[in-house]
Amino acid sequence: xxxxxxxxxxxxxxxxxxxxxxxxxxxxxxxxxxxxxxxxxxxxxxxxxxxxxxxxxxxxxxxxxxxxxxxxxxxxxxxxxxxxxxxxxxxxxxxxxxxxxxxxxxxxxxxxxxxxxxxxxxxxxxxxxxxxxxxxxxxxxxxxxxxxxxxxxxxxxxxxxxxxxxxxxxxxx
Amino acid sequence: xxxxxxxxxxxxxxxxxxxxxxxxxxxxxxxxxxxxxxxxxxxxxxxxxxxxxxxxxxxxxxxxxxxxxxxxxxxxxxxxxxxxxxxxxxxxxxxxxxxxxxxxxxxxxxxxxxxxxxxxxxxxxxxxxxxxxxxxxxxxxxxxxxxxxxxxxxxxxxxxxxxxxxxxxxxxx
DNA sequence: GATAATTGTTATGGACCATATCAAATATCG
DNA sequence: CGATATTTGATATGGTCCATAACAATTATC
Numbered sequence: 001x002x003x004x005x006x007x008x009x010x011x012x013x014x015x016x017x018x019x020x021x022x023x024x025x026x027x028x029x030x031x032x033x034x035x036x037x038x039x040x041x042x043x044x045x046x047x048x049x050x051x052x053x054x055x056x057x058x059x060x061x062x063x064x065x066x067x068x069x070x071x072x073x074x075x076x077x078x079x080x081x082x083x084x085x086x087x088x089x090x091x092x093x094x095x096x097x098x099x100x101x102x103x104x105x106x107x108x109x110x111x112x113x114x115x116x117x118x119x120x121x122x123x124x125x126x127x128x129x130x131x132x133x134x135x136x137x138x139x140x141x142x143x144x145x146x147x148x149x150x151x152x153x154x155x156x157x158x159x160x161x162x163x164x165x166x167x168x169x170x171x172x173x
Numbered sequence: 174x175x176x177x178x179x180x181x182x183x184x185x186x187x188x189x190x191x192x193x194x195x196x197x198x199x200x201x202x203x204x205x206x207x208x209x210x211x212x213x214x215x216x217x218x219x220x221x222x223x224x225x226x227x228x229x230x231x232x233x234x235x236x237x238x239x240x241x242x243x244x245x246x247x248x249x250x251x252x253x254x255x256x257x258x259x260x261x262x263x264x265x266x267x268x269x270x271x272x273x274x275x276x277x278x279x280x281x282x283x284x285x286x287x288x289x290x291x292x293x294x295x296x297x298x299x300x301x302x303x304x305x306x307x308x309x310x311x312x313x314x315x316x317x318x319x320x321x322x323x324x325x326x327x328x329x330x331x332x333x334x335x336x337x338x339x340x341x342x343x344x345x346x
Numbered sequence: 347g348a349t350a351a352t353t354g355t356t357a358t359g360g361a362c363c364a365t366a367t368c369a370a371a372t373a374t375c376g
Numbered sequence: 377c378g379a380t381a382t383t384t385g386a387t388a389t390g391g392t393c394c395a396t397a398a399c400a401a402t403t404a405t406c
Contacts, residue, residue, distance in 0.1 A: 032263045035251035040315070041323060041336055042225045042240050047265070047343035049218045055346060056215050067215050068362095078208035085384065090205045092220070097363065099386060113385095121371045121384040142213070150214060153345060154338055163214060165327055165335045170220035172326060173228060241393095258353065270394065272355060286354095294353040294402045351404065361394080366387105373382065 052150075059145040063138050068093075069105060070142075073135045076111055076125045083122035084113070110134055225323075232318040236311050241266075242278060243315075246308045249284055249298045256295035257286070283307055 037043050056067050065073075068091075075087055088098035102125075105111045110131035113123035127135065151159050210216050229240050238246070241264075248260055261271035275298075278284045283304035286296035300308065324332050 032248065032252045032255060032259060034263070035247060036312075037244055037247050037251075038340065039336065040244070040247075041320065041332070041339075042222075042229050043244055044336060044339045044343055045218070045222045045225055046240070048339040048346075049215075049222045050265075051343055051346040052215045052218055067219070071210055071213070071216055074208060074210050074213075075205065078210075079205045082205060083384075086205060090207070092223075094364065095385070096365085096387080119372070119384080123385070139209075147214065149346070150342070153341060158338060159214070162335065162338045163212070163217060165331060166214075166217045166221040167211065168326060169323070170217055170224055173221075173224040173322070256353075267395065268354070269356080269396085292353080292403070296354070347406100349405080351402100353402080354400095356397105356399080358397085359395085361392100363392080364390085366389085368387080369385095371382100371384080374380080376377105376379085 055149065056142070056146055059141050060138060063134055063141065065134075065138055068101065070135075070138055072101065072105065073110065073127065073131060073138070077127055077132070077135055080126060081124055083116065083119075083124055085122070087125055105131070228322065229315070229319055232314050233311060236307055236314065238307075238311055241274065243308075243311055245274065245278065246283065246300065246304060246311070250300055250305070250308055253299060254297055256289065256292075256297055258295070260298055278304070 053067055056070075060066075060070070071091055072087065075091060076082070079087070084098055084102065085095055088095050093101070102111070102113065106113060109128050111125055111127050114126060116122045116124050147159075154162065226240055229243075233239075233243070244264055245260065248264060249255070252260070257271055257275065258268055261268050266274070275284070275286065279286060282301050284298055284300050287299060289295045289297050320332075327335065
């Protein structure tokens, strides 16, 4: 096509040249039309996910836990005696990237690596007492501030339906 | 707490030492328990989003369009005569990061920057003929391969309900 | 007409993700 | 048994995405 680089006579029938620079000498900023974008599940899904994570971080500000860190603590608590590879892989985290994450949690005394006596290659992961306490507080914050807000926005039944459909996508897509 | 670094006598009442190294001399890999994680909306949301994007990329492999690029083309088509700042901001893309993205699309002759005659600072964005053709094909691929698969997984009614709830989260959360 | 604001751009750094590679330890098999 | 292959945690490295500061050109504002 090689569009001429200077919008000469607006040879394109040009949507509307009625809007000058700002917006025809006054008026609102004239919001864009999302169009089919608002029907694209991927687009809406991504935006919703960003909002949820953002809110999660706000709720957890006092504990300084990211969603990923929270998920690690939850999984280690639920599965004591597992090593790094097992925990990382079920969370979809690659082993190399899990190292720095654990370094962080361990430096904050939230969890600990224990050299296994059965297989001296592997590190068994456990929560420290502080880690258990922090996780308990985190759970309460998530329940009362985060998930509660979602319930109030969607309603209990809808929230559960949403969770079910997302699980289906996550597992069977 | 200062957990001893060598799991000596397994002083922790140690979940279960029944599983040796591999798994008690045989048996399945013994999958981990997700526990409360599968009830965390943020966690499931993120995983679903990754799956959807992954599938989107597969469907678009022949056109080499990422979700972000597709959204740009859709938005430019729907809103002709807008500049970079307007397109980028409604997509939540920061202007600096939008430059390389446009460089890419422009180098593939899918869209073009046209210096505005009204405000010679701004670049008006338009789709090239090739861009329009590619976008049309992309829409068909998304409809027939991507969204169709979601409909078949969730059902038409559920898919629409899902979209509605996600929009609510994205906009009102 | 001097000053402030806007647009596209560059440079840069951080967070996250992926691959190759390594040493130590273990498993496997001749 | 012993040689070879595999596994585990770790390091190094590169890519992508996201965020901020700064800049020149242009326009708005006073």
